[in-house]
Amino acid sequence: MATLTDGPRTHHRAPRVSQHLTKGxxxxxxxxxxxxxxxxxxxxxxxxxxxxQAPSSTSSSGAATSATSKYLPCIVSDQGGFDDxxxxxxxxxxxxxxATKIGSSFKQVQSATANDYASNISNLVAQKCNAIxxxxxxxxxxxxxxxxxxxxxxxxxxxxxSIKADNGKPIVFETSEAAFLxxxxxxxxxKTGVVATFGGLAIPPVTIYMDGFADGVKYYxxxxxxxxxxxxxxxxxxxxxxxxxxLDQNKAKTITTNFLNSNAxxxxxxxxxxxxxxxxxxxxxxxxxxVEGVDSDLYQTDTAGYKNxxxxxxxxxxxxxxxxxxxxxxxxxFDNAQYVGDLKNGGVGLSSFHDFASKVPSSLTSELDTxxxxxSDGSIKVDSPASFK
Numbered sequence: 331m332a333t334l335t336d337g338p339r340t341h342h343r344a345p346r347v348s349q350h351l352t353k354g355x356x357x358x359x360x361x362x363x364x365x366x367x368x369x370x371x372x373x374x375x376x377x378x379x380x381x382x383q384a385p386s387s388t389s390s391s392g393a394a395t396s397a398t399s400k401y402l403p404c405i406v407s408d409q410g411g412f413d414d415x416x417x418x419x420x421x422x423x424x425x426x427x428x429a430t431k432i433g434s435s436f437k438q439v440q441s442a443t444a445n446d447y448a449s450n451i452s453n454l455v456a457q458k459c460n461a462i463x464x465x466x467x468x469x470x471x472x473x474x475x476x477x478x479x480x481x482x483x484x485x486x487x488x489x490x491x492s493i494k495a496d497n498g499k500p501i502v503f504e505t506s507e508a509a510f511l512x513x514x515x516x517x518x519x520x521k522t523g524v525v526a527t528f529g530g531l532a533i534p535p536v537t538i539y540m541d542g543f544a545d546g547v548k549y550y551x552x553x554x555x556x557x558x559x560x561x562x563x564x565x566x567x568x569x570x571x572x573x574x575x576x577l578d579q580n581k582a583k584t585i586t587t588n589f590l591n592s593n594a595x596x597x598x599x600x601x602x603x604x605x606x607x608x609x610x611x612x613x614x615x616x617x618x619x620x621v622e623g624v625d626s627d628l629y630q631t632d633t634a635g636y637k638n639x640x641x642x643x644x645x646x647x648x649x650x651x652x653x654x655x656x657x658x659x660x661x662x663x664f665d666n667a668q669y670v671g672d673l674k675n676g677g678v679g680l681s682s683f684h685d686f687a688s689k690v691p692s693s694l695t696s697e698l699d700t701x702x703x704x705x706s707d708g709s710i711k712v713d714s715p716a717s718f719k
Contacts, residue, residue, distance in 0.1 A: 399433040400434070402436070402457075403432075403463070404436060404454045405421055405422055405436070405465060405652075406463070406464055407422070407465050409441055409577060410466075410603055411603075415603060415626055415628060415633070417466060417488070420625060421463055421465040421649070425438070425652060425656060428652070428653045429656075437459060441469075455476060459483060460483065460659070461485070461656055462486070463485075466488060467489040469487075473485050474492075474498075481497055486655045486659075491668050491718060499664065500669070501652075501655065501669045502671070502718045504678060504717065504719060505539050505646050506539070506541050508542065508679055509539045509542030510712045511546060511679075511680045512542070513545060515622075515698065516596040516598065516622060517556065517558040518697075520595055522593045523558050524558070524561060524594045525561070525598070526560065526594035527543050527544075527570070527571075527598040527599070527600060528563075528570070529571070529572045530573050530575060530576040530599075531576070535716070536601075537715075539598075539644065540563040541714035542712055543563070543598055544563055544565045545713065562589065571585055573585065573604060576602040578607075582607025583614075585607075595618060596619065597619060598624070605628060621636065622642055640686075641686050642680060643681040644681075645678060646677075647679070651677060672706075673706050680698065680702075
């Protein structure tokens with residue numbers, strides 16, 4: 331199992347619940363073996379590293395009822411909810427997987443609005459959670475306040491690195507690197523020479539995707555002497571098209587319809603579950619457009635009937651990283667060092683092309699492998715104001 335630390339361990343407060351946690355192959359070695367075009371995409375790596383049987387049942391609060399350990403991992407969602415097929419669901423899956431591994435129960439609490447963040451976290455602290463995963467950038471203020479007043483509780487902060495506390499671990503992802511691959515793939519696939527992206531909110535975990543996507547299209551144009559256009563995002567001005575949240579499917583559908591009317595045939599919604607609004611717009615239009623997913627491999631996770639539109643997904647491996655952070659904390663080796671997931675360590679990546687494998691240019695997979703190596707060794711630069719490097 332990959333270790334989630336870039337520095338020395340700072341404290342060892344958590345109770346030791348097992349003498350020897352099973353260690354799987356590292357994310358890096360797995361990435362080298364499966365390659366970009368493998369069916370087992372990076373978003374599913376957690377299934378290959380120490381995954382056990384699912385809890386036999388859960389209570390109404392989301393706690394597994396077959397626990398043998400008293401260690402209690404918990405998670406609080408952002409507004410998108412745990413059925414977003416995106417970052418909230420991935421984080422929850424990581425907590426569930428960790429609970430199974432250590433033989434514990436778990437608790438989950440869903441945030442309906444931003445006003446719920448602080449109270450939801452306080453509720454989990456009151457229920458004596460040993461570790462609380464905060465699913466997303468928007469929860470950082472509530473996490474900082476709670477971490478400062480609850481030193482015995484460990485906090486795993488996803489998608490923000492501003493927390494500075496002995497009991498707070500920042501986990502972030504260099505998704506611009508994976509999105510660069512997604513942008514190159516979109517440009518290579520496009521028949522109209524127009525691709526588009528939109529975001530949920532204008533926040534760094536969203537705009538970093540959009541920067542990488544635009545860079546990937548630009549690189550394709552340079553390499554192939556083409557002029558594929560990007561709608562919805564201007565990297566130079568950091569201005570673009572946003573829904574204003576992660577819940578308004580109608581607005582996502584309207585935005586996508588406007589892109590389709592402007593001849594775009596590849597749409598990248600960086601907006602959690604709002605890929606569904608984009609998919610609905612494509613189906614209503616009757617046009618031959620496709621979607622690129624983000625965070626999870628939406629071809630595998632979608633249950634809304636849009637998997638046949640998924641060209642490829644830009645992956646942020648939240649499930650595996652969350653699993654590792656919790657199991658390390660439960661084993662007594664929690665640390666507050668920042669973890670940055672990138673292409674080199676397998677924290678981000680690109681899924682298989684699934685149903686579109688025979689429809690993309692035959693050389694695309696090998697080109698993407700070459701680009702991935704160039705990004706990893708620094709010979710190909712990916713720039714974003716939201717970068718963590």
